[in-house]
Amino acid sequence: MEYTQNALAEVIRQIPSPDKEIMDEIYRQWDKKAKPLGSLGRLEDIVAALGGIYGTVHPSTGKKGVIVMAADNGVVAEGVAQSDYHVTTQVTCNMTCQDATVSILAHMNGAQVFPVDIGMYEDVTCPGIIDRKIRHGTANMAKEPAMTREETLAAICTGIEIVAELKEKGFCFFATGEMGIGNTTTSSAVASVLLDCPPETVTGRGAGLSSEGLSKKIRTIKNAIHDRKPDPKDIVDVLGKVGGLDIAGLAGCFIGAARWRVPIVIDGFISSVAALAAVRLAPTCRPYIFPSHCSAEPAGKMVLEALGMEPYIYAGMYLGEGTGAVMAFHLFDTALEAYNKIPEFEDVHIEAYEHLK
């Protein structure tokens, strides 16, 4: 696709609605199951939502992929993170040899990890990293816009393309992840603008920052928003001025998943900020997006609330990479197993309890 505003608008225009009739039919099927009505709670909603997305009353999750957008952030020069681009490189390379946390958790949850170099500072030659580099890290948003509008659109469109390419290869259920030192600073800046909340409310310690570091991080975000003046009504402007290539790329993944009719799961804080940006850009992508866990970053819950989503898992995690999202895969498979295997009332002769239906 062309990496332009018009091409993006066309993809958004083509997002289909989930099939409402199939969703209604799945709820009717649930009501016949030999268990108290509605007693599988949100697991019942998951199956209905998946059925509506896939267009079948017998949904299954199929091949699962974790798309990890890896990019560096110029703002790290301000001392807002505990480490630097070397860690982005190392952890992303580790994803290709099963040494990163997300690789371990993805393996046990039956998913394949796809690290995408959308803007790492270093050029890496690790086989297994998808090279879609737009630039070598962003500029320092404390001094200038993190990236141009063209680069931001390129990152969003790259996310859309990655989903399309993986769907071509048979992947039909996605989790989102990211790797990029400094990306809790950019995510907090974007969250501050999109939620219209002061930086001190939405900013946390990221991968483990001292109290002094946290004050510097908040000051840096405040000044960057003041100086760059991102327009909250123009999401591409916000992502470009105070965001990052990873956040923009993930926003594209959410839009792409909706366009290509596949479910996609949010991970932690960075991923949920990207989901919020995607939904603000394209409200019709919302039904294709599922929450997983609630990040322990201060704005983790706030961003999900702005999306109207309640996380399934509260585990106090703040790791990123897609680790929380892959954990939730198990929940989706559990919901489908229950739907497919629980017998109906009439099969197990529970007519005596007619009132349960």
Ligand SMILES: Cc1cc2ncn([C@H]3O[C@H](COP(=O)(O)O)[C@@H](O)[C@H]3O)c2cc1C
């Ligand atoms: C060894 C290591 C592995 C990680 N895996 C994910 N992150 C997480 O921490 C980073 C964001 O935090 P901050 O904004 O404070 O840099 C991201 O790369 C995120 O994925 C990691 C961070 C570290 C240090």
Ligand SMILES: O=C(O)c1cccnc1
């Ligand atoms: O919640 C997250 O995604 C997160 C929080 C801190 C550091 N890295 C990721």
